Amino acid sequence: MDRVLCQCMNVTEREIKRVIRAGADSVDAVGERCEAGTGCGSCRGGIDILIEEVKRAQGRRRLPAALLSQLGQLGLFGGGHDS
Ligand code: FES
Numbered sequence: 001m002d003r004v005l006c007q008c009m010n011v012t013e014r015e016i017k018r019v020i021r022a023g024a025d026s027v028d029a030v031g032e033r034c035e036a037g038t039g040c041g042s043c044r045g046g047i048d049i050l051i052e053e054v055k056r057a058q059g060r061r062r063l064p065a066a067l068l069s070q071l072g073q074l075g076l077f078g079g080g081h082d083s
Helices: 013-022 027-034 044-073
Strands: 005-006
Touching: 005 013, 005 044, 013 027, 013 044, 027 044
Parallel strands: none
Antiparallel strands: none
């Protein structure tokens, strides 16, 4: 279900998550991109929670790449060192 999170601007949770994934990393940045949170402001706490949710989800997806990079730096995976 696509719930309307910002009633004032009629913006759905899905749209807010989309702009967060596209780079909006603060409630104000979300407002600039889709107007959510720019009316009465009562949804701003909910937008903040969505930002944290999306960041956590993105962090989980990035973990393997970060781990592979660290292993590569240690010379344990991927190489890149001339020997
Ligand atoms: S409900 Fe989002 S600004 Fe009012």
